[in-house]
Amino acid sequence: MRAVVLAGGLTFEREVSLRSGRRVADALRGAGVEAELHDADAGLLAYLAESAPDAAFIALHGGPGEDGAVRGVLDLAGVPYAGSAPEACRLAFDKPIAKGLLRAAGVATPEAVTLPHSTFRELGAHAVLDRLLARLPLPLIVKPASGGSALGATVVRDAAALPAAMVHCFSYGDTALVERFVEGAELAVSVVDLDGSPRALPAVEIVPKEGLFDYAARYTAGMTDYYTPARLAEPVLAAAAAAALTAHRVLGLRDLSRTDLIVDATGTPWFLEVNVSPGMTETSMLPMSVAEAGLDLGALCRDLLVRAASRATPPPAGRAP
Ligand SMILES: Nc1ncnc2c1ncn2[C@@H]1O[C@H](COP(=O)(O)OP(=O)(O)OP(=O)(O)O)[C@@H](O)[C@H]1O
Ligand SMILES: [Mg+2]
Incomplete structure (x- = not known):
């Protein structure tokens, strides 16, 4: 190979x-x-x-x-x-679209509104933000509708901080997702599929030493504690695994994915997003789950490549077979 x-x-x-x-x-x-x-x-x-x-x-x-x-x-x-193939990636990459499909499949995902920058220009930023604050309870999180590593994301606990959070978000992307901030335990559930039946690996529980699981907390050794297995009750972990498998299936994903969730005080896992190209660094969650499952990262990636090589390359979309 x-x-x-x-x-x-x-x-x-x-x-x-x-x-x-x-x-x-x-x-x-x-x-x-x-x-x-x-x-x-x-x-x-x-x-x-x-x-x-x-x-x-x-x-x-x-x-x-x-x-x-x-x-x-x-x-x-x-x-x-x-x-995953391109069409499935497009669905997963767009967080509002992925959330809509997951909600329709019965998975809880925090209430949110999607606001392209143009909406602000056309309808007036103040009027739109006033309506938003009247409908979505604080705290909120403002983040790019597609993006990663928490870049451009800000938690808003005070209404006065919302405009600056929006401006910061728009510096990373044209569309903002303003979502109810769920207090709770953060989990990352990786899914791998080596034989046509996707399998959820043990969840990683993420506990930043302070504040948000932001870029620094992700990639600076020692700034975040990771627990695998996660320290949550078995039924909660089963529900999180089921949500990740639903995300993988509903979006038509293939081979590997990682779903990010927050588990609230009642034990409900809330879907945040699913990644089709999960981080593989020393502080990334998929490799931690792979190790916890007793698998070898290199062998897993090799087996996924072997499986990929055995698939015939499809013709570009739209061409008659
Ligand atoms: N609704 C929410 N409630 C609580 N925390 C949230 C919420 N949305 C995002 N977060 C926090 O912000 C982080 C980044 O959010 P999210 O996973 O949606 O975006 P991302 O930047 O695409 O991340 P990734 O690099 O994992 O792809 C999450 O890991 C979580 O800590
Ligand atoms: Mg994420």
Whole structure:
């Protein structure tokens, strides 16, 4: 098996992606795979044509790596990849769309409103924010409708802080998701599918030492405590696993995903979002769940690549078979 690990890209999460990519490439080599790292840049297609890898592992975070764009290009290039197909990625990448589909499937997700920047310009920021505060109770969280690593996210506990939170959010994306902030325990539930029946791995419970599980808390060693197995009652963990499996199934995801949830005081897991290209760094949750399940990260990634290579590359969407 010769694999290319795609990492880097031009998103705000470039550095995280490079760390994920290096870790996956090392783990794959440890599992007997010839793995090379490559950026998603102008040289990629020439490289793929020249080296013709058996399959690609996508360790790109944010933007084209997660919204389906790079996968669509890999389909065009005839390079199979581990992970979800473009159409499913588009659904998962757009948090409001994913939330709507999950709610329809019976999974709890916090009430929210989606506000493109243009709505503010056209209807007036003050009028819109006044209505929002009248309908959604504080505290709220304002975050980009698609994005990662909590970049652009702010918890709003006081109405006066909402406008600045919106402005900050719009510096990371054109559309803001304003969501009820759920107090509780944060869980990440990874799902892997090695044989056509997706399996939820043990959840990771995330406890930042202070404040939000933000960019610094994610990628600075020691700033967050991770518990796996999570310290929650078995029925709560079963409900969280069921929600993650529902997300994987309802959005049509493939191979691997990671669902982020908050469990409130009543034990209800609230769906926040699902990631199609989960972090693979030293402080990322999917590798922790893999270890807790007694699996080897390199062998898992290798097996997903083998499974990918055995799939025929589909023709581009819209072309007659
Ligand atoms: N409704 C909410 N209630 C409580 N906490 C929240 C809520 N929404 C987000 N958070 C917190 O903010 C963090 C980032 O939110 P979210 O997972 O939606 O976005 P993200 O930036 O895409 O993250 P990732 O890097 O995991 O893809 C969460 O990990 C959680 O700590
Ligand atoms: Mg998240």
